[in-house]
Amino acid sequence: xxxxxxxxxxxxxxxxxxxxPPGICAWPVGDSLTHLQAQVEGPDDTPxxxxxxxxxxxxxxxxxxxxxxVRFVTPIYHPNIDSGGRICLDTLKMRxxxxxxxxxxxxxxxxxxxxLIAHPNGDDGLMPEIVS
Amino acid sequence: MxxxxxxxxxxxxxxxxxxxxxxxxxxCGFIEALGRQFRIKIRLKSPGGQVDAEAFACDAELSQxxxxxxxxxxxxxxxxxxxxxxxxVAELQDVLQRLLRAAPQxxxxxxxxYSRLVAEIDKVGWEHxxxxxxxxxxxxxxxxxAAGRHHVIGVTMPPDYPRTAPTCVADLPAPFALxxxxxxxxLADVLGQFRAALAPFLPLWEVLDDLDAHTHVLEPxxxxxxxxxxxxxxxxxxxxxxxxxxxxxxxxPEVRFLGAQASLAPFKAAVRCALWAQASLAPFKAAFAANxxxxxxxxxxxxxxxxxxxxxxxxxxxxxLREDISGDCGICYQYRLADxxxxxxxxxxxxxxxxxxxxxxxxxxxxxxxxLLAWLQGLPESRTSFGTTFGTCPYCSEDxxxxx
Numbered sequence: 001x002x003x004x005x006x007x008x009x010x011x012x013x014x015x016x017x018x019x020x021p022p023g024i025c026a027w028p029v030g031d032s033l034t035h036l037q038a039q040v041e042g043p044d045d046t047p048x049x050x051x052x053x054x055x056x057x058x059x060x061x062x063x064x065x066x067x068x069x070v071r072f073v074t075p076i077y078h079p080n081i082d083s084g085g086r087i088c089l090d091t092l093k094m095r096x097x098x099x100x101x102x103x104x105x106x107x108x109x110x111x112x113x114x115x116l117i118a119h120p121n122g123d124d125g126l127m128p129e130i131v132s
Numbered sequence: 133m134x135x136x137x138x139x140x141x142x143x144x145x146x147x148x149x150x151x152x153x154x155x156x157x158x159x160c161g162f163i164e165a166l167g168r169q170f171r172i173k174i175r176l177k178s179p180g181g182q183v184d185a186e187a188f189a190c191d192a193e194l195s196q197x198x199x200x201x202x203x204x205x206x207x208x209x210x211x212x213x214x215x216x217x218x219x220x221v222a223e224l225q226d227v228l229q230r231l232l233r234a235a236p237q238x239x240x241x242x243x244x245x246y247s248r249l250v251a252e253i254d255k256v257g258w259e260h261x262x263x264x265x266x267x268x269x270x271x272x273x274x275x276x277x278a279a280g281r282h283h284v285i286g287v288t289m290p291p292d293y294p295r296t297a298p299t300c301v302a303d304l305p306a307p308f309a310l311x312x313x314x315x316x317x318x319l320a321d322v323l324g325q326f327r328a329a330l331a332p333f334l335p336l337w338e339v340l341d342d343l344d345a346h347t348h349v350l351e352p353x354x355x356x357x358x359x360x361x362x363x364x365x366x367x368x369x370x371x372x373x374x375x376x377x378x379x380x381x382x383x384x385p386e387v388r389f390l391g392a393q394a395s396l397a398p399f400k401a402a403v404r405c406a407l408w409a410q411a412s413l414a415p416f417k418a419a420f421a422a423n424x425x426x427x428x429x430x431x432x433x434x435x436x437x438x439x440x441x442x443x444x445x446x447x448x449x450x451x452x453l454r455e456d457i458s459g460d461c462g463i464c465y466q467y468r469l470a471d472x473x474x475x476x477x478x479x480x481x482x483x484x485x486x487x488x489x490x491x492x493x494x495x496x497x498x499x500x501x502x503x504l505l506a507w508l509q510g511l512p513e514s515r516t517s518f519g520t521t522f523g524t525c526p527y528c529s530e531d532x533x534x535x536x
Contacts, residue, residue, distance in 0.1 A: 008465040064463060065510055096512045101526035102463040
């Protein structure tokens with residue numbers, strides 16, 4: 001992993017440890033900086049409230065120029081998340097298909113995912129049967 | 133019958149190596165090079181076969197010669213390719229002879245040298261001595277100037293001291309040239325000349341110390357008395373690069389503005405007005421200067437003049453935090469870019485600082501030029517002409533460009 005990525009990840013992890021966004025907890029798996037896990041609490045006033053969802057995050061060597069790969073480990077019934085835990089979210093994809101930029105970091109990305117849980121995107125469903 | 137054909141039971145030909153186990157896979161003994169002998173121990177992968185270069189061991193003296201020359205990794209590589217112990221020994225001897233020839237003769241100096249050195253240090257006073265090397269050939273001496281600043285001079289004694297002048301390394305803006313009269317000069321003269329060499333720069337250090345104490349100095353990262361250059365923070369993401377004349381530190385320095393053009397414009401106009409009015413800078417504009425306000429006053433320190441010219445005090449560590457003045461790069465989250473080229477050159481400036489700032493007044497995100505370029509080049513919609521890549525800011529999506 002590049003020095004840029006390692007330095008930035010260390011900073012993000014200390015940010016996650018000292019000042020985590022609401023309902024989000026993330027930590028490195030073992031000594032590796034490239035493999036992280038996160039827990040996202042289901043947002044209140046949604047069917048997911050009181051649920052805790054485990055996510056697996058793989059950070060590429062070229063981070064932050066490329067987005068991390070995020071996957072739900074906990075099964076979730078959601079129109080934008082398939083049975084394998086894959087997430088349909090444009091911030092998780094490179095341009096031009098997606099909208100990843102280095103201005104997004106892991107705390108903001110997890111917040112975006114938490115918002116996606118609360119506000120499913122019906123136009124872009126991975127699971128057509130759930131959308132209806 | 134004793135065979136001497138390099139066979140498994142024999143000693144290794146051309147060397148003083150003897151087997152030290154029954155299967156003849158381990159040898160120890162001596163290797164000779166340029167009249168010096170070193171004890172070594174080798175292990176063979178099979179009897180009479182290749183030497184295991186990883187298991188090669190030697191005495192401390194040889195190990196020191198090999199490691200100090202940095203030859204060990206290359207040597208291991210070469211030794212790993214030798215087919216048998218005899219060629220291993222020949223190869224090692226060859227390398228060793230070359231290293232010993234290249235290494236300087238390090239015979240201890242005659243006793244008279246030491247007694248003379250101690251007498252000279254006695255004369256200048258032991259309180260001036262900071263460090264001295266193991267062989268008493270290199271020492272550092274310290275003196276204090278009128279303002280109580282400490283200055284250290286490194287003195288390396290030649291083997292035929294005092295016939296040859298010692299080499300001196302001093303932290304001065306100008307090179308320190310030692311005047312040496314063989315046989316008559318001593319360390320006292322070195323210190324005397326060093327003190328004299330310090331004198332012209334006292335005003336410079338006064339100006340620089342004032343800057344260092346009362347402003348956010350972004351560069352150089354590691355201060356040195358030799359550097360007459362400072363980059364001081366002006367406002368968030370704006371800074372002022374000052375190159376002082378070491379011998380006339382109170383005159384107007386060479387000023388360069390760094391940061392977003394829009395936020396710098398008022399500062400630039402103010403400073404330009406102040407410099408323009410300085411008669412010594414533009415004598416042919418004397419008529420104009422006489423009318424313009426003479427704000428640059430050489431009797432004041434540089435910081436006072438700058439603040440007068442800018443019409444506002446420079447941000448000081450007493451009132452602002454460094455983080456508020458200059459943010460980390462929006463891409464790598466670092467202030468100093470982790471420098472792959474290891475550029476820790478003069479002035480100790482290691483790695484670039486984020487001085488490419490988004491021109492959007494509401495964004496003002498700083499980037500390292502290299503980080504921004506890497507991002508823009510990866511964008512499908514970016515375009516490059518004449519080495520400049522145009523794209524959009526990762527934060528505000530305004531147009532931004534980076535030059536390679």
